[in-house]
Amino acid sequence: MPTQTLPSVCPMDCPDTCSLDVEVVDGRVTKLHASNLNPVTQGFICAKVGDYAKHVYSDERLLYPLRRVGKKGSGKFARISWDEAVREICTQFTAIKAQWGGEAILPFNYGGSNGMLGQGTSDTAFFNKLGASQLAHTVCAAPTTAVARAMYGRMPGVAFQDYVHARFILIWGANPKASNIHLVPYLKQAKAAGAKIAIVDPRLNFSKNEFDLHLPVYPGADVAVALAMINYWREHNLLNREFIAQHTVGAEILLQKAEEYSLEKAARLARVEAATIEKLAQMYAETEPAVLRCGWGLERNRNGGQAVAAILAMPALLGKFGKRGGGYTMSNGSAYRVDENKRVEAVPTQTRELNMSQLGKILLEENAPPVKGIFVYNCNPIATMPNQNTVIQGFQREDLFTVVFEQVMTDTAVFADIVLPAVTFLEQKEIKKAYGSFALQYLEPVIAPLGEAKPNEEVFALLGRAMGWEDRAFHEDTEAYLRRAVASVGNIKNLNFEKLQKEKIAFFDFPGETPIQFVTSFPWTSDGKAHLSPSALGENPFGYLENASDDFPLTLISPATGKLISSSFGEFNLPELFLTMHSADARSRTIKSGDTVRVFNQYGEVRCRVKVSDSICPGVVSMPKGAWRKASQNGQTATALAPDTVSFVGGGACFNDARVEVVRV
Numbered sequence: 001m002p003t004q005t006l007p008s009v010c011p012m013d014c015p016d017t018c019s020l021d022v023e024v025v026d027g028r029v030t031k032l033h034a035s036n037l038n039p040v041t042q043g044f045i046c047a048k049v050g051d052y053a054k055h056v057y058s059d060e061r062l063l064y065p066l067r068r069v070g071k072k073g074s075g076k077f078a079r080i081s082w083d084e085a086v087r088e089i090c091t092q093f094t095a096i097k098a099q100w101g102g103e104a105i106l107p108f109n110y111g112g113s114n115g116m117l118g119q120g121t122s123d124t125a126f127f128n129k130l131g132a133s134q135l136a137h138t139v140c141a142a143p144t145t146a147v148a149r150a151m152y153g154r155m156p157g158v159a160f161q162d163y164v165h166a167r168f169i170l171i172w173g174a175n176p177k178a179s180n181i182h183l184v185p186y187l188k189q190a191k192a193a194g195a196k197i198a199i200v201d202p203r204l205n206f207s208k209n210e211f212d213l214h215l216p217v218y219p220g221a222d223v224a225v226a227l228a229m230i231n232y233w234r235e236h237n238l239l240n241r242e243f244i245a246q247h248t249v250g251a252e253i254l255l256q257k258a259e260e261y262s263l264e265k266a267a268r269l270a271r272v273e274a275a276t277i278e279k280l281a282q283m284y285a286e287t288e289p290a291v292l293r294c295g296w297g298l299e300r301n302r303n304g305g306q307a308v309a310a311i312l313a314m315p316a317l318l319g320k321f322g323k324r325g326g327g328y329t330m331s332n333g334s335a336y337r338v339d340e341n342k343r344v345e346a347v348p349t350q351t352r353e354l355n356m357s358q359l360g361k362i363l364l365e366e367n368a369p370p371v372k373g374i375f376v377y378n379c380n381p382i383a384t385m386p387n388q389n390t391v392i393q394g395f396q397r398e399d400l401f402t403v404v405f406e407q408v409m410t411d412t413a414v415f416a417d418i419v420l421p422a423v424t425f426l427e428q429k430e431i432k433k434a435y436g437s438f439a440l441q442y443l444e445p446v447i448a449p450l451g452e453a454k455p456n457e458e459v460f461a462l463l464g465r466a467m468g469w470e471d472r473a474f475h476e477d478t479e480a481y482l483r484r485a486v487a488s489v490g491n492i493k494n495l496n497f498e499k500l501q502k503e504k505i506a507f508f509d510f511p512g513e514t515p516i517q518f519v520t521s522f523p524w525t526s527d528g529k530a531h532l533s534p535s536a537l538g539e540n541p542f543g544y545l546e547n548a549s550d551d552f553p554l555t556l557i558s559p560a561t562g563k564l565i566s567s568s569f570g571e572f573n574l575p576e577l578f579l580t581m582h583s584a585d586a587r588s589r590t591i592k593s594g595d596t597v598r599v600f601n602q603y604g605e606v607r608c609r610v611k612v613s614d615s616i617c618p619g620v621v622s623m624p625k626g627a628w629r630k631a632s633q634n635g636q637t638a639t640a641l642a643p644d645t646v647s648f649v650g651g652g653a654c655f656n657d658a659r660v661e662v663v664r665v
């Protein structure tokens with residue numbers, strides 16, 4: 001059979017959402033490339049998805065439903081039929097509900113391969129009907145989403161392609177080279193045209209000729225730096241008082257709080273030079289157009305939400321909106337104005353909400369009722385949730401009935417009682433909203449499902465029918481859910497299912513193709529203004545809490561890398577994790593590159609090798625996000641060292657509040 005090239009779309013948890021051409025030879029996927037359908041992503045894709053065939057045909061791929069036959073976590077399973085699996089799940093959940101109530105069942109999911117059908121359709125209907133506990137999705141983007149929505153509503157951000165118009169680009173807490181690669185060519189183009197680029201990050205991911213200023217802020221101190229910059233603008237009369245008066249509310253509280261932060265104070269807290277903060281404040285204030293790329297790195301600590309609020313207020317305080325290439329970009333995920341009620345007919349629920357970032361606690365501590373059944377999908381919590389050792393202990397509970405619905409045998413699936421095989425995106429129909437650009441895309445299967453793998457919407461409908469439920473949600477097929485998804489999107493003109501199916505992509509119709517904030521895209525707040533001190537910040541807006549530890553003097557960060565997307569591809573793409581450490585910290589501990597070390601704190605210990613590099617600031621060490629247990633020498637990864645405390649704003653995970661010590665083994 002000749003080689004076929006078939007269209008698809010990458011629905012992984014990445015802002016770019018590339019349109020793809022998939023090479024299929026003899027019914028087997030060989031390679032994935034960029035297609036020209038989406039102009040923002042044409043030309044190239046990341047290596048990890050280029051090699052997606054390794055994931056599809058992995059030895060770890062789940063092809064049939066399985067039942068545990070060994071001890072919990074032993075990885076011993078026997079193949080069963082879908083009928084048997086569905087019957088057992090329904091029997092167990094029904095018994096749990098009868099004895100403990102529906103809230104004793106916890107659906108546990110996140111955005112593994114996250115199209116519009118993958119979550120929030122028949123799964124929601126199923127768990128709502130059961131009366132299961134609700135899950136607060138806080139492991140990523142909870143503080144930023146809470147703050148951005150409170151400040152600007154669902155205002156679309158500056159498009160990547162408009163970065164070429166900016167003359168100053170501030171990248172704060174983001175690494176586009178790992179997880180937003182299609183922004184990089186626009187940064188290069190802007191730089192070649194004379195733009196200045198500044199980066200705020202404890203780790204430098206750019207080479208010398210790619211940026212103009214680097215501020216290696218100590219994790220957790222971003223709010224102090226942002227407030228000091230704001231105070232500097234106030235003192236030097238650089239604020240745009242006209243814009244503030246006309247388009248914002250709440251500036252007084254922010255400006256008053258900022259008065260507490262001199263450049264020197266912020267520099268001390270952030271362990272940087274005051275002169276560098278001043279330089280950054282000057283560059284931002286004096287250059288037009290100026291755009292801010294706010295990432296998710298800065299939210300991963302107790303002060304995260306407060307920092308995001310101060311940083312997102314900056315373009316408003318300086319009046320940087322109103323021109324192409326000016327303003328800010330965060331997630332555009334909520335810019336689509338999706339009507340969730342149109343996506344699925346689910347009974348409303350008022351059950352308790354549990355914070356996913358405290359899963360270990362939830363499974364181990366007394367709760368009323370205790371969690372007795374957990375259904376994990378689109379997610380690998382043992383690799384990704386904080387305080388890994390408690391999460392593992394929780395999944396070891398013999399009285400916990402665990403279902404894992406997955407593509408490959410993950411660290412979490414090993415602990416399941418029942419494993420269900422899921423399709424990959426190359427085997428399904430889906431609709432994907434890009435959260436970086438402004439495109440809605442449709443994808444069709446390029447190969448048949450492997451083994452007996454099924455898509456999410458089908459499996460939860462199957463479970464609902466097996467429960468004997470008559471609700472429409474359990475009697476609709478994939479096409480009905482696709483149509484519902486399209487109908488739920490409120491602000492793409494002339495959008496309908498047939499058109500999207502034919503054309504495969506639909507764009508927002510901003511005048512001039514991309515939005516200009518405060519000209520063609522506006523805050524979707526009650527009064528159409530930017531709320532600079534929203535109530536979401538609580539009683540101590542812009543508060544800063546220090547987090548020092550005498551026993552554990554180093555801060556561990558665990559950023560995304562070019563190898564994994566959260567924990568996806570960990571079965572083959574990150575065989576060994578390394579700790580990155582500054583030369584001064586390594587020297588004082590007589591550690592050199594290649595040495596095996598213990599990285600430890602009160603929560604756990606990771607044994608791995610070290611890379612000494614001055615790309616990271618002193619006092620901070622780094623380990624990749626999402627690594628699987630086999631990547632370390634003792635089965636614990638960065639999450640084993642992360643506390644399960646949550647941020648005040650948004651209840652977000654505080655990975656970067658991990659304080660550790662490192663010793664050579």
Ligand code: SF4
Pocket residue numbers: 010011012014015016017018041045046047049050181182565
């Ligand atoms: S992970 Fe991101 S960059 Fe890679 S193919 Fe998917 S959308 Fe594109």
